[in-house]
Amino acid sequence: MTLTADLPRYKEVKAEILARIQKRIWRTGEVLPSEHELADEFDCARGTVNRAMRELSDDGVIERKRRAGTIVAQSRVRHARLAIPLVRSEIEATGAKYRYRLITRAAIAAPAWLRARMELAEAARVLHLQCLHLANAQAFQFEDRWINLAVVPGAAKADFSVISPNEWLINAVPFTDAEFAFHASRADKDVARMLQVADGDAVLVAERITWLERKPVTYARMSFPSSYRMVTRV
Amino acid sequence: MTLTADLPRYKEVKAEILARIQKRIWRTGEVLPSEHELADEFDCARGTVNRAMRELSDDGVIERKRRAGTIVAQSRVRHARLAIPLVRSEIEATGAKYRYRLITRAAIAAPAWLRARMELAEAARVLHLQCLHLANAQAFQFEDRWINLAVVPGAAKADFSVISPNEWLINAVPFTDAEFAFHASRADKDVARMLQVADGDAVLVAERITWLERKPVTYARMSFPSSYRMVTRV
DNA sequence: CAGTGGTCTAGACCACACA
DNA sequence: GTGTGGTCTAGACCACTGC
Numbered sequence: 001m002t003l004t005a006d007l008p009r010y011k012e013v014k015a016e017i018l019a020r021i022q023k024r025i026w027r028t029g030e031v032l033p034s035e036h037e038l039a040d041e042f043d044c045a046r047g048t049v050n051r052a053m054r055e056l057s058d059d060g061v062i063e064r065k066r067r068a069g070t071i072v073a074q075s076r077v078r079h080a081r082l083a084i085p086l087v088r089s090e091i092e093a094t095g096a097k098y099r100y101r102l103i104t105r106a107a108i109a110a111p112a113w114l115r116a117r118m119e120l121a122e123a124a125r126v127l128h129l130q131c132l133h134l135a136n137a138q139a140f141q142f143e144d145r146w147i148n149l150a151v152v153p154g155a156a157k158a159d160f161s162v163i164s165p166n167e168w169l170i171n172a173v174p175f176t177d178a179e180f181a182f183h184a185s186r187a188d189k190d191v192a193r194m195l196q197v198a199d200g201d202a203v204l205v206a207e208r209i210t211w212l213e214r215k216p217v218t219y220a221r222m223s224f225p226s227s228y229r230m231v232t233r234v
Numbered sequence: 235m236t237l238t239a240d241l242p243r244y245k246e247v248k249a250e251i252l253a254r255i256q257k258r259i260w261r262t263g264e265v266l267p268s269e270h271e272l273a274d275e276f277d278c279a280r281g282t283v284n285r286a287m288r289e290l291s292d293d294g295v296i297e298r299k300r301r302a303g304t305i306v307a308q309s310r311v312r313h314a315r316l317a318i319p320l321v322r323s324e325i326e327a328t329g330a331k332y333r334y335r336l337i338t339r340a341a342i343a344a345p346a347w348l349r350a351r352m353e354l355a356e357a358a359r360v361l362h363l364q365c366l367h368l369a370n371a372q373a374f375q376f377e378d379r380w381i382n383l384a385v386v387p388g389a390a391k392a393d394f395s396v397i398s399p400n401e402w403l404i405n406a407v408p409f410t411d412a413e414f415a416f417h418a419s420r421a422d423k424d425v426a427r428m429l430q431v432a433d434g435d436a437v438l439v440a441e442r443i444t445w446l447e448r449k450p451v452t453y454a455r456m457s458f459p460s461s462y463r464m465v466t467r468v
Numbered sequence: 469c470a471g472t473g474g475t476c477t478a479g480a481c482c483a484c485a486c487a
Numbered sequence: 488g489t490g491t492g493g494t495c496t497a498g499a500c501c502a503c504t505g506c
Contacts (some may be wrong), residue, residue: 008474008475008476009475009476010475010476022409034490034491034492035491035492036490036491044476045476045477045478045479046476046477046478046479046492047476047477047478047494047495048475048476049477050492050493050494051475051476053492054493057472060317060482064491064492064493065484065485065491065492066483066484066485066490066491066492066493067484067485067486067489067490067491067492068484068485068486068492069490069491069492070491070492075361078317078318078412079315079316079317079318080315080316080318080412080414081313081315082313082314082315082316082466083266083294083312083313084312084313084314089444107395160387175256177467178312178314178467179466179467180314180465180466180467181463181464181465181466182416182438182464182465183438183460183461183462183463183464184418184419184436184437184438184439184458184460184462185418185436185460186435186436186460193252200417200434200496201420202418202436202437202488203418203436204416204417204418204438205418224418226417226418226419226420227417228417228418229415229416230415230416230417231413231414231415231416232316232413232414232415233411233412233413233414241492242493242494242495243495244494244495268471268472268473269472269473270471270472278495279477279497279498280473280496280498281475281494281495281496281497282494282495282496284473284474284475285494285495286472287473288473289503298472298473298474299473299503299504300470300471300472300473300474300502300503300504301470301471301472301473301502301503301504301505302472302473302503302504302505303471303472303473304472307496374501443474452493
């Protein structure tokens with residue numbers, strides 16, 4: 001064991017295992033010693049080794065299978081934690097003043113593309129909202145939001161001119177699953193005007209679909225100007 | 235405790251705690267019962283409750299402090315796991331054939347913007363590489379790579395026409411920290427030509443800086459055509 | 469000071485997959 | 488079968504922090 005600071009034991013073990021993998025003492029695809037053996041070597045309980053290895057497995061560094069043992073991950077897929085804050089928190093964290101504006105609001109029959117995307121029934125009705133989140137006077141995010149009224153009927157009566165759909169939904173509806181996707185796109189005329197950027201400029205688009213027990217709750221498309229950075233640390 | 239499937243106990247506990255938060259039985263900012271009390275209620279060991287709450291804390295659902303106890307998170311920041319695969323794996327996973335092409339290669343003095351970005355010394359020398367990753371014959375990712383020769387001298391002699399810098403680095407250098415950032419941008423002439431898209435088209439740019447024990451190893455800027463989706467599930 | 473969560477221990481039983 | 492990791496237990500000590 002290398003000399004380490006005053007870290008918790010399981011972090012020391014984790015660091016040591018990682019170091020051996022990085023030094024190629026244990027090579028890609030190779031089987032690591034069992035938890036039992038490592039617990040003996042590091043002179044600690046198996047539970048401690050188990051926690052270290054579980055975290056490494058979560059990080060994508062190793063792969064574990066019962067009976068087969070633990071191997072150094074082949075795929076070299078690393079996992080990063082991406083923090084997804086509320087827009088308001090994100091803006092206020094920079095010290096800027098958060099402002100919000102509702103642009104449009106309409107309860108309509110769900111268009112075909114949305115029915116496909118959210119797996120909605122033919123006759124589904126949705127609430128369509130467009131709104132803008134500003135940092136000081138600067139456009140920060142344009143939000144194009146669709147809410148499934150079958151799952152969230154209360155949305156029809158909510159006053160989205162004072163609270164953003166984002167925050168209203170968080171307080172009104174729990175959700176069980178969510179899917180995020182990011183891509184780059186060119187701003188169409190509406191988005192460009194809203195974000196105060198040139199027509200056709202690049203925007204970062206984050207799409208999010210949320211379910212409550214398999215039932216689709218909401219679909220949101222959030223557009224950011226090209227100056228926006230989404231950052232994560234591994 | 236709700237009736238649940240044959241899940242591990244800690245997952246049942248986790249689900250029940252989450253359910254109570256979502257049902258507003260425990261409200262935002264409110265202090266939850268202590269691990270001890272919950273262990274009594276759920277009739278399990280404190281370690282089991284601890285694991286459930288630790289995971290909820292990792293997910294950003296609750297916040298824990300010694301002595302102060304556990305509260306339902308205020309910020310509503312949710313955390314998603316973003317898997318970052320090797321380009322090759324990502325392409326091959328779709329069934330497409332992976333191909334790689336080195337475009338340019340030059341060992342030069344680090345330009346000022348890069349020195350600032352990577353925190354390099356004035357006289358630092360770097361290896362600059364540009365390369366293309368293709369899925370079948372289709373351009374998938376354009377990689378603009380800078381390697382710090384002070385930390386990785388071996389890179390000067392590596393043959394990057396047969397192996398991508400990405401894969402070479404993974405096999406040659408361990409790293410301890412990495413930072414990712416995403417943004418949208420418009421393709422300049424070079425990038426557009428490489429990605430076979432129109433000049434000025436939107437591209438998704440992923441930047442990555444990697445360190446080995448505080449020493450900057452490499453900076454990479456990876457550009458994807460606007461058809462590319464980066465997906466994550468919460 | 470007292471109570472919280474953070475960590476650790478030395479056991480234990482079990483599901484699973486391989487021989 | 489047999490050995491692996493997955494989980495769980497009933498304790499324990501400790502660091503931190505609010506009182």
